[in-house]
Amino acid sequence: xxxxxxxxxxxxxxxxxxxxxxxxxxxxxxxxxxxxxxxxxxxxxxxxxxxxxxxxxxxxxxxxxxxxxxxxxxxxxxxxxxxxxxxxxxxxxxxxxxxxxxxxxxxxxxxxxxxxxxxxxxxxxxxxxxxxxxxxxxxxxxxxxxxxxxxxxxxxxxxxxxxxxxxxxxxxxxxxxxxxxxxxxxxxxxxxxxxxxxxxxxxxxxxxxxxxxxxxxxxxxxxxxxxxxxxxxxxxxxxxxxxxxxxxxxxxxxxxxxxxxxxxxxxxxxxxxxxxxxxxxxxxxxxxxxxxxxxxxxxxxxxxxxxxxxxxxxxxxxxxxxxxxxxxxxxxxxxxxxxxxxxxxxxxxxxxxxxxxxxxxxxxxxxxxxxxxxxxxxxxxxxxxxxxxxxxxxxxxxxxxxxxxxxxxxxxxxxxxxxxxxxxxxxxxxxxxxxxxxxxxxxxxxxxxxxxxxxxxxxxxxxxxxxxxxxxxxxxxxxxxxxxxxxxxxxxxxxxxxxxxxxxxxxxxxxxxxxx
Numbered sequence: 001x002x003x004x005x006x007x008x009x010x011x012x013x014x015x016x017x018x019x020x021x022x023x024x025x026x027x028x029x030x031x032x033x034x035x036x037x038x039x040x041x042x043x044x045x046x047x048x049x050x051x052x053x054x055x056x057x058x059x060x061x062x063x064x065x066x067x068x069x070x071x072x073x074x075x076x077x078x079x080x081x082x083x084x085x086x087x088x089x090x091x092x093x094x095x096x097x098x099x100x101x102x103x104x105x106x107x108x109x110x111x112x113x114x115x116x117x118x119x120x121x122x123x124x125x126x127x128x129x130x131x132x133x134x135x136x137x138x139x140x141x142x143x144x145x146x147x148x149x150x151x152x153x154x155x156x157x158x159x160x161x162x163x164x165x166x167x168x169x170x171x172x173x174x175x176x177x178x179x180x181x182x183x184x185x186x187x188x189x190x191x192x193x194x195x196x197x198x199x200x201x202x203x204x205x206x207x208x209x210x211x212x213x214x215x216x217x218x219x220x221x222x223x224x225x226x227x228x229x230x231x232x233x234x235x236x237x238x239x240x241x242x243x244x245x246x247x248x249x250x251x252x253x254x255x256x257x258x259x260x261x262x263x264x265x266x267x268x269x270x271x272x273x274x275x276x277x278x279x280x281x282x283x284x285x286x287x288x289x290x291x292x293x294x295x296x297x298x299x300x301x302x303x304x305x306x307x308x309x310x311x312x313x314x315x316x317x318x319x320x321x322x323x324x325x326x327x328x329x330x331x332x333x334x335x336x337x338x339x340x341x342x343x344x345x346x347x348x349x350x351x352x353x354x355x356x357x358x359x360x361x362x363x364x365x366x367x368x369x370x371x372x373x374x375x376x377x378x379x380x381x382x383x384x385x386x387x388x389x390x391x392x393x394x395x396x397x398x399x400x401x402x403x404x405x406x407x408x409x410x411x412x413x414x415x416x417x418x419x420x421x422x423x424x425x426x427x428x429x430x431x432x433x434x435x436x437x438x439x440x441x442x443x444x445x446x447x448x449x450x451x452x453x454x455x456x457x458x459x460x461x462x463x464x465x466x467x468x469x470x471x472x473x474x475x476x477x478x479x480x481x482x483x484x485x486x487x488x489x490x491x492x493x494x495x496x497x498x499x500x501x502x503x504x505x506x507x508x509x510x511x512x513x514x515x516x
Contacts, residue, residue, distance in 0.1 A: 164188030
């Protein structure tokens with residue numbers, strides 16, 4: 001059972017790395033080709049792409065993952081199958097509805113009345129073209145997640161990224177500016193939808209066994225199932241929108257108070273700050289069906305193991321990553337956007353924002369656990385509170401401090417939502433936080449931070465830090481005996497995925513284990 005979480009998290013981690021690297025390539029190319037002003041216009045459309053995708057999906061992909069995993073665990077395969085098809089019908093309707101609303105009503109209102117930036121009209125309208133295809137992709141990914149076939153999610157995301165980068169670059173080069181960048185996203189989702197459909201039709205029924213008798217669902221039965229899915233998905237939708245709010249509210253406020261070029265600097269820093277979320281979202285994506293399965297089987301032992309592993313191994317990587325990015329923010333911006341040195345003006349916002357992502361990472365994992373055990377309203381309420389806090393702080397801080405004020409508002413809000421969700425998670429799952437392990441991680445991270453402080457904040461210093469800091473960090477953890485025997489066993493099993501370097505990993509584990 002535990003191998004499902006490790007394997008699934010690894011594959012989603014690879015997928016998120018592909019998605020993140022692809023996103024960086026996309027943003028680097030767009031930032032370079034467009035320049036800060038047009039890139040700022042694109043930055044105003046990016047949050048809306050996420051918001052309208054969430055509205056169109058109606059929160060159903062997590063519902064699909066939950067009920068497919070749960071019904072398969074209980075051998076109710078007909079319900080697992082029907083959950084996918086019923087959700088897909090709902091999502092296609094919502095995708096078409098919200099796409100039309102974006103094109104004909106929302107985009108003109110934002111461009112002329114809210115942002116007072118007419119050049120944003122066509123890029124904002126193009127966002128509406130994404131939603132019909134994104135909901136199809138979302139439905140199939142939810143089904144793949146529910147049967148732990150994370151490699152199918154990886155495949156669909158890879159094609160999405162490749163299509164988006166190639167088409168967007170071509171459109172911008174021929175002169176379509178920010179509109180071309182958004183159209184690239186549209187065609188990326190079209191390609192991903194085709195790939196997801198092929199994978200679903202060819203392979204999925206191997207993992208959702210056919211029931212012994214062909215169970216037919218009447219309209220009343222399907223409406224009953226739809227009601228169950230919607231009741232779960234509505235809080236998830238509100239949760240996702242509130243999450244988007246924490247990410248996006250400050251960008252919208254910037255659209256009213258500062259120039260497109262300044263928004264471009266913030267947009268350049270934002271994806272780098274979110275790098276730690278590659279790890280936490282990978283774990284959160286897998287822990288939702290895993291915790292749902294353990295809860296359905298009423299196995300406290302499994303639930304304890306899943307919860308402990310999700311926090312321990314995510315924080316093992318996230319804490320040093322956030323510290324390193326914050327302390328090397330300037331050389332990172334110089335290196336990533338070397339063709340546009342003006343983007344280094346976003347370094348201050350990056351240093352502040354990445355610290356907030358460490359808080360948000362803990363929230364994301366906790367929220368998925370709580371959703372998996374059937375309490376989706378709790379993350380919803382916490383995130384609504386966080387969105388309100390972000391808006392209030394952003395409204396006052398952005399006019400005073402510009403993009404750094406927006407980053408500070410997001411970071412404070414992330415901390416304020418992390419604290420209560422951790423309490424709810426451990427209370428509801430009846431598990432104990434890994435205090436000892438996390439305490440030792442913090443000690444190792446502080447020592448690493450002191451070492452970084454002594455290194456020059458230059459590109460050369462960044463290279464030195466990338467080479468030496470992981471060695472220092474892991475060495476300290478071994479010396480203070482942060483790991484236990486079960487950790488070493490998981491690492492050995494996990495190392496088989498590293499191919500040629502698996503022997504080296506095993507030798508390091510053997511040397512570390514001798515100190516225990």
